[in-house]
Structure formats: structure tokens, C-alpha cells
């Protein structure tokens with residue numbers, strides 16, 4: 001098994017099929033908490049199986065494991081089908097509720113960025129909510145800049161929600177010749 005990052009009690013590696021129950025549990029916590037996604041209904045296992053199948057190869061999914069338990073995951077997602085945006089990935093990151101604020105998200109995001117560089121992505125973009133304080137803190141300290149905010153972009157539980165776009169150039173893009 002390839003370890004992408006290992007520090008103290010935390011091991012970051014690629015998601016494997018055996019992790020999917022835990023990955024789904026963590027995602028469904030994120031849905032229930034209403035701070036990370038506009039999804040409102042818990043997803044069934046078939047959803048995460050499809051997700052896993054589409055997160056092989058270039059669009060990696062990483063798991064953070066602590067004392068044998070999956071405590072978080074992060075993934076690169078396609079940003080656009082247009083070839084001009086081939087070097088741009090979107091990201092998702094979710095930490096198990098009980099482990100948030102304990103230093104999982106920071107190395108997990110860093111490991112995902114390293115993986116993105118290895119896969120020749122030039123940039124990561126993300127969509128987040130201005131009221132997601134932990135997400136904002138993680139992204140800002142990791143070097144993401146605010147591109148702008150779509151006002152009242154989504155609807156959740158009957159409320160209109162602002163959606164903020166953030167981005168980070170990964171470095172190699174500075175020198176890309178096209």
C-alpha cells in the first residue's frame with residue numbers, strides 16, 4: 001500500500017474499496033451538518049461505489065487513517081470537460097466529525113495538492129460557503145485565494161445560499177508552454 005504522507009498517528013494513502021463504508025459515513029456527516037455541500041439527503045452505498053470507480057487514476061481520492069480508523073478523505077474532481085481546462089481540478093475534503101479541528105484536514109489537503117502536481121494539474125479550484133469557518137481557515141492558511149462569491153447561488157432547505165469560489169495555482173503552471 002502506497003503511503004503518501006505519514007506523520008505521528010496519521011497515515012494518508014489512496015482510498016481502497018474496503019474504506020468505502022467509512023468514506024460514505026464521513027460524507028453523510030458532512031451532508032447532515034449543512035456546512036459543506038448543498039446536498040440534503042444521505043447517500044446510499046451505491047453512490048459511493050460509483051464515486052470510487054470515477055476516482056481512479058488522475059482524479060485521485062485519498063484517505064487519512066488514524067489508529068486504523070478512516071478519519072477523513074479528500075478527492076480531486078473534474079472541473080470541466082473542455083480540454084483547455086485539463087490542468088484544473090476541483091476538490092472535495094471531509095473529516096470525520098469527531099476528528100475535526102485535530103489536524104487532519106491540513107496534511108490531507110497538502111497531500112492532495114502533491115498528488116495533483118504529480119498528475120500535471122496546474123490549479124485547484126473549490127466551491128465553499130462563506131459561513132464554513134473551518135473550511136475558510138483551512139483554505140486560507142493553505143494559500144487559496146478568494147476569486148469571488150456567487151450571491152444566492154444555491155438553495156438548501158428553502159434558503160438561498162452564497163457560494164464562494166477559491167483557487168490555488170500549484171506552481172508548475174507558471175512555466176507551462178502551450
Ligand SMILES: CC(C)(COP(=O)(O)OP(=O)(O)OC[C@H]1O[C@@H](n2cnc3c(N)ncnc32)[C@H](O)[C@@H]1OP(=O)(O)O)[C@@H](O)C(=O)NCCC(=O)NCCS
Nearest residue numbers: 036093094095100101102103104105106128133134135137
Ligand atoms: C473543513 C475541514 C475539512 C477542515 O479539516 P480539519 O481536520 O478540521 O482541519 P485542521 O484540524 O487541519 O484545521 C485547519 C485550520 O482550521 C481551523 N479550524 C478547525 N476547525 C475550526 C472551526 N470549527 N472554526 C474555525 N477554525 C477552525 C484550525 O484551527 C486550523 O487553523 P490553524 O492551523 O490556524 O489553527 C473539516 O472541518 C470538515 O470536514 N468539515 C466538514 C466538511 C467540510 O466543510 N468540508 C469542506 C467543504 S468546502
